[in-house]
Amino acid sequence: xxxxxxxxxxxxxxxxxxxxxxxxLLEVLRQxxxxxxxxxxxxxxxxxACTVLVDGEPQMSCLMLTVSYQEPEITTIEGVADGCELDxxxxxxxxxxxxxxxxxxPGIILTAKxxxxxxxxxxxQEINEAxxxxxxxxxxxxxxxxxxxxxxxxxxxxxxxxxxx
Amino acid sequence: MSSFPxxxxxxxRIPMVDSVDKVTGAxxxxxxxxxxxxxxxxxxxxxxxxxxxxSIDASAAEALPGVKAVVIGRETPVKYGIxxxxxxxxxxxxxxxRYIGDNVAGVAATNEVIAEAAxxxxxxxxxxxxxxxxPEQSMRAEDHLIHQGRPHNIExxxxxxxxxxxxxxxxxxxxxxxxxxxxxxxxAALEPHSTLAKFDPDGKLTVWSSTQVPYYLMKTLAxxxxxxxxxxxxxxxxxxxxxxxxxxxxxxELAAAVLARKAGAPVxxxxxxxxxFYAHRGRPRQIVELKTGITRQGKLTAVEARIIQDGGAYCGxxxxxxxxxxxxxxxxxxxxxxxxxxxxxxxNKPACGAMRGHGTVNTRFAFxxxxxxxxxxxxxxxxxxxxxxxxxxxxxxxxxxxxxxxGYPECIEKVVDRSGWKHKYGRLPYGKGIGIGGSHYVSGAxxxxxxxxxPHTTVNVAIDRGGTVTIFSGAAEIGQGSDTMQVxxxxxxxxxxxxxxxxxxxxxxxxxxxxxSYSSRVTFMAGNAxxxxxxxxxxxxxxxxxxxxxxxxxxxxxxxxxxxxxxxxHLALSFEDAVRLAVVRDGTLQTSGTYTTPPDSxxxxxxxxxxxxxxxxxxxxxxxxxxxxxxxGQVSVDRIIAAHDCGKALNPLAVEGQVQGSxxxxxxxxxxxxxxxxxxxxxxxxxxxxxxxxxxxxxxIETILVESNDPEGxxxxxxxxxxxxxxxxxxxxHAIYDAVGVWIDTLPVxxxxxxxxxxxxxxxxxxxxL
Numbered sequence: 001x002x003x004x005x006x007x008x009x010x011x012x013x014x015x016x017x018x019x020x021x022x023x024x025l026l027e028v029l030r031q032x033x034x035x036x037x038x039x040x041x042x043x044x045x046x047x048x049a050c051t052v053l054v055d056g057e058p059q060m061s062c063l064m065l066t067v068s069y070q071e072p073e074i075t076t077i078e079g080v081a082d083g084c085e086l087d088x089x090x091x092x093x094x095x096x097x098x099x100x101x102x103x104x105x106p107g108i109i110l111t112a113k114x115x116x117x118x119x120x121x122x123x124x125q126e127i128n129e130a131x132x133x134x135x136x137x138x139x140x141x142x143x144x145x146x147x148x149x150x151x152x153x154x155x156x157x158x159x160x161x162x163x164x165x
Numbered sequence: 166m167s168s169f170p171x172x173x174x175x176x177x178r179i180p181m182v183d184s185v186d187k188v189t190g191a192x193x194x195x196x197x198x199x200x201x202x203x204x205x206x207x208x209x210x211x212x213x214x215x216x217x218x219x220s221i222d223a224s225a226a227e228a229l230p231g232v233k234a235v236v237i238g239r240e241t242p243v244k245y246g247i248x249x250x251x252x253x254x255x256x257x258x259x260x261x262x263r264y265i266g267d268n269v270a271g272v273a274a275t276n277e278v279i280a281e282a283a284x285x286x287x288x289x290x291x292x293x294x295x296x297x298x299x300p301e302q303s304m305r306a307e308d309h310l311i312h313q314g315r316p317h318n319i320e321x322x323x324x325x326x327x328x329x330x331x332x333x334x335x336x337x338x339x340x341x342x343x344x345x346x347x348x349x350x351x352x353a354a355l356e357p358h359s360t361l362a363k364f365d366p367d368g369k370l371t372v373w374s375s376t377q378v379p380y381y382l383m384k385t386l387a388x389x390x391x392x393x394x395x396x397x398x399x400x401x402x403x404x405x406x407x408x409x410x411x412x413x414x415x416x417x418e419l420a421a422a423v424l425a426r427k428a429g430a431p432v433x434x435x436x437x438x439x440x441x442f443y444a445h446r447g448r449p450r451q452i453v454e455l456k457t458g459i460t461r462q463g464k465l466t467a468v469e470a471r472i473i474q475d476g477g478a479y480c481g482x483x484x485x486x487x488x489x490x491x492x493x494x495x496x497x498x499x500x501x502x503x504x505x506x507x508x509x510x511x512x513n514k515p516a517c518g519a520m521r522g523h524g525t526v527n528t529r530f531a532f533x534x535x536x537x538x539x540x541x542x543x544x545x546x547x548x549x550x551x552x553x554x555x556x557x558x559x560x561x562x563x564x565x566x567x568x569x570x571x572g573y574p575e576c577i578e579k580v581v582d583r584s585g586w587k588h589k590y591g592r593l594p595y596g597k598g599i600g601i602g603g604s605h606y607v608s609g610a611x612x613x614x615x616x617x618x619x620p621h622t623t624v625n626v627a628i629d630r631g632g633t634v635t636i637f638s639g640a641a642e643i644g645q646g647s648d649t650m651q652v653x654x655x656x657x658x659x660x661x662x663x664x665x666x667x668x669x670x671x672x673x674x675x676x677x678x679x680x681x682s683y684s685s686r687v688t689f690m691a692g693n694a695x696x697x698x699x700x701x702x703x704x705x706x707x708x709x710x711x712x713x714x715x716x717x718x719x720x721x722x723x724x725x726x727x728x729x730x731x732x733x734x735h736l737a738l739s740f741e742d743a744v745r746l747a748v749v750r751d752g753t754l755q756t757s758g759t760y761t762t763p764p765d766s767x768x769x770x771x772x773x774x775x776x777x778x779x780x781x782x783x784x785x786x787x788x789x790x791x792x793x794x795x796x797x798g799q800v801s802v803d804r805i806i807a808a809h810d811c812g813k814a815l816n817p818l819a820v821e822g823q824v825q826g827s828x829x830x831x832x833x834x835x836x837x838x839x840x841x842x843x844x845x846x847x848x849x850x851x852x853x854x855x856x857x858x859x860x861x862x863x864x865x866i867e868t869i870l871v872e873s874n875d876p877e878g879x880x881x882x883x884x885x886x887x888x889x890x891x892x893x894x895x896x897x898x899h900a901i902y903d904a905v906g907v908w909i910d911t912l913p914v915x916x917x918x919x920x921x922x923x924x925x926x927x928x929x930x931x932x933x934x935l
Contacts, residue, residue, distance in 0.1 A: 036197035037190015039405070041355045042438040046853035049355055077190035090188035094180045097822045101644025102187025103355040103405030109188060128860035135852060137355050137406050138644055140829025141863045143822050 011079030048134035051107035077106035098147030211262035214845030251480030263478035266443030333467025333502030337458025351447030356405020378681030398674030446518030489524025492777025533895035565769030572810025572873035600899025606888030607779030609686025639679030685884035692879035697758025798916030812883030831893025
C-alpha cells in the first residue's frame with residue numbers, strides 16, 4: 001500500500017510520519033509514537049479504553065483513520081499532566097481508588113476531562129452518563145465516581161474564591 | 166504520659182503504589198512492550214468443534230515473504246495443564262481439535278498483515294467428528310469421546326458423604342428439592358492477553374506475559390519447550406485485570422516462546438478480543454440439583470447436592486472447580502450431614518477454568534436461593550433462618566475445614582440494620598423488593614497446586630545503608646493491590662513511611678517463589694511472609710543497636726522511624742543510624758520470610774480433601790433492593806449493601822474497591838452476563854454482545870467492612886477480592902421475589918425469564934380460581 005506523509009499534533013508536539021492510509025490512530029499512537037498509554041481493549045469500539053481527545057472532544061482512536069486527523073490537536077493520557085504535576089482527575093483517581101488494574105483509566109480520565117471542561121459541576125447522573133461508554137471490569141464504578149468527585153472538589157479549591165467585602 | 170509518634174500505615178486509606186503510573190499512562194502492560202527486531206505472532210484456530218487432523222500443509226505460509234516461522238502441533242507434542250492430574254493440552258493440536266478456536270498453528274512474521282495472510286495459507290485437512298455440546302448428553306456419550314481415558318466424557322467425578330444423610334433427612338420436618346442452572350460467564354478483563362518472548366544467544370528464554378501465575382508459567386514453559394527451569398525467566402508487567410482468566414497458562418504464552426525460538430527473534434502475540442473470549446477459562450455452566458432438609462424451627466439437618474459442570478474441552482482447573490463446588494457447601498453454616506456428587510464433564514467448547522469465587526459461586530447461589538425459598542414456605546424471616554444455622558467457631562466442619570475467625574453473623578446484622586430490612590422485607594409496594602444473601606471464600610488454598618514441601622511463598626527484604634527498604638516478592642500484582650499491601654505491611658512493621666519502601670515483584674529470575682495470584686491467597690500468604698521478613702530485619706537492626714548501646718535487645722523497641730529505649734521511650738538511635746550499624750555488623754541487611762499453611766488447616770484425608778481447606782475464610786452478607794417492571798420484565802438494581810469480613814482492613818480503600826468490584830461482577834452474572842453457544846460457536850464474542858453493566862446500570866454499592874481479626878492473618882487480615890461475589894446473586898433474585906413474587910432459578914435473570922415466570926404465576930392463579 002502506498003504510504004502517505006502525515007502531520008499529527010499530539011500533546012503539543014508535531015509529528016511527521018510516513019504511514020499507510022488505512023492505519024488507525026490507535027496503532028499509530030502506540031506503535032509509531034510510543035504513546036502506549038492509549039489502550040486497546042476490544043476491536044469494535046465497545047469498551048472506550050482507546051479514547052483520546054480531539055480538540056477536547058473524546059473519540060475512540062480505534063475508529064479513527066490517522067490520515068483524517070492531521071488538523072486537530074490530539075490529547076492522549078500522556079498529555080494530561082503538566083510535567084510532573086498531576087491533573088486533578090489523575091490525583092482523584094489515585095487517592096480514591098478509581099484505578100485498580102488501570103487499563104480503562106486513561107480512557108476514563110480523558111472522557112471525564114471533557115465532561116469537566118463542559119460542565120464543572122456535574123451531578124452523579126451526569127458523570128455516569130458521560131462515562132457510560134467506558135467499560136471497567138474492576139471497580140463496579142463506585143470508586144471511579146468518587147475519583148471524579150474528588151477532582152471536582154480539588155478544582156473548586158483552585159478556583160479564585162469570591163471574597164465578601 | 167509519653168507516647169511514640171504514630172505513623173503506622175495499617176488501616177489507613179492508601180493509594181496504590183503504582184497508581185501514578187496508571188493515571189499517567191507511563192505504566193507498561195505486556196502489549197506496550199517492544200524489542201528491536203520483534204515479530205508479530207498469530208495463531209490459527211480450529212473452525213470445527215471436534216475434528217481429526219488428517220494433515221497440515223504449511224509450505225505456502227512458510228514461503229510467504231516476511232514470514233519467519235510457522236509452528237504446528239507435531240513440533241510441540243509435550244502435554245501440559247495447570248494441574249498435575251490434567252496434562253491434556255499441547256501448544257498446538259497434534260491429532261485432534263476439540264473446540265472452535267482450538268490452536269492449530271502459529272506464525273511469526275514481520276508485521277500483522279503478513280502474519281494474518283500466512284494463516285490463510287495454511288492448509289489443514291480435517292475429518293469432522295460428532296461434537297458433544299451439552300454436558301448432560303455428553304456424560305452419556307459412548308463414541309467419539311473427546312479425550313482418551315475419559316469414559317463418557319467425564320473429566321472427573323467425586324462422591325462425598327459426611328455425617329449420615331438418611332438420618333439427617335429423617336430428622337427434617339421439611340425437605341425441599343430444586344434444580345438450578347447457571348449460565349457460563351467469563352472474566353472479560355479489559356486487557357487482552359499478551360506475551361512477548363525473547364531468546365538470548367546463550368539459549369535462555371525471557372517471557373513478559375499478562376499472567377497471574379509467573380511461577381507456574383515458568384515451569385510450563387520449561388516443560389513444554391523441554392528446557393531447564395533455570396533457563397526460563399518470566400516477568401510480569403502491569404496486568405489489566407485477571408479475575409482468574411490469567412491464572413493458568415494460556416496457549417499464546419507458549420506459542421510466543423516456540424515461535425521466538427524457531428524464528429530466532431523476539432515474538433509478541435496479543436489476542437484479539439474475540440480470541441480472548443475463545444481462550445476463556447471462565448466460570449462453567451453449572452447445574453445444581455439441591456435437596457435440603459430442615460426442622461420446623463429452621464435448623465438445617467441435611468444437604469444433598471448433585472452438581473454437573475460443563476467444563477469444555479480440556480481439564481484446566483476443572484478438577485479443582487468441581488471440588489470447590491461441593492467442599493464449600495460447608496464452612497458457612499452448621500450442616501451436620503452433607504452429600505455431594507460432582508461431575509466435571511468434557512464438551513467441545515473452550516475450556517472453563519478459575520473465575521473470581523472459583524467453583525463456589527453457583528453452588529452458593531443455589532444454596533442461598535433455596536434457603537430463602539424454605540424461609541418463605543416455613544414463614545421464618547430469612548435473616549432469622551440464617552442466624553439459627555451459624556457456625557460456632559473455632560470449629561471443624563463435617564468435611565474437616567477448620568474455621569477460626571467468623572464475621573458472618575456481624576455481616577448479617579450490619580446489612581440488616583443499614584438496609585432497614587425489618588421495615589422493608591415483604592412490605593414494599595408491588596414491583597419493589599429487597600433480598601438477602603451470604604457467601605464466603607478461601608484466603609488462599611491450604612494446599613499448593615503442585616504438592617511440595619516448599620513454602621507457599623517467600624518474601625525477601627533488603628535495607629540499604631541510607632535506610633531505603635526494598636521488597637523482593639514473587640507475588641503477582643494484577644490490579645488488586647498485591648504490591649501496595651506488601652509495601653504497607655513492611656513499612657508498618659519497620660515503622661517507615663511508605664515512600665521509603667519499594668517493591669520488585671513477580672520476576673521469576675529475580676524474585677523468590679510465590680505460587681501466584683489465585684484463590685485469594687496473596688494478602689494472607691505473601692502478607693505473612695512479608696511480615697516475617699520485616700520482623701527478622703527488625704530483630705537484626707535492634708541486635709546491632711543493642712551491641713552499640715551496650716544494652717540488651719530487650720531494652721530496645723523499634724518503631725516510627727527509630728530505635729527507642731523501652732523504659733523511658735527516649736530515642737536511642739535513628740532508623741538510618743541503626744541500619745548502618747546492622748549493615749556494618751553483618752555486611753548486608755537482607756532477610757527472608759516465608760509462609761506455609763498450618764497442618765491442621767490442610768483438610769481431611771478423603772479423596773478430594775485437598776481442595777477447599779484454607780487457613781481462613783472470608784464472609785459476606787448482602788442486601789439488594791430492586792425495581793422490577795412487570796410489563797417488560799426488566800430488573801434494575803437500586804442499591805446494594807455489602808458487608809465483608811476481611812479479618813482486618815489493612816487498606817480500607819483497596820478492600821472497598823475489591824468488595825465493590827466483586828459485587829458488580831455478581832450483579833453482571835445475576836442479570837446480564839452469559840456466554841451464548843450455538844453448535845460450539847460463541848454467539849457473543851464481543852464486549853457489546855457479552856453485556857456487562859455500564860455506569861448507568863450500576864447501582865451505588867455501599868460497603869461495610871467487618872473485622873473479625875483472624876488469629877493467623879497478617880495483622881488479622883483475610884481475603885477481600887472474591888468472597889463477596891456470590892452473595893450478590895441470591896440477594897438480587899430474592900429481591901425479585903419480594904418485588905413480584907416469582908423465584909427464578911436460572912441465571913442470568915433476563916427480562917424474558919421474568920416475564921415468563923410472571924405469566925406462569927398468573928396462569929396458575931387463574932387455574933386455582935376456577
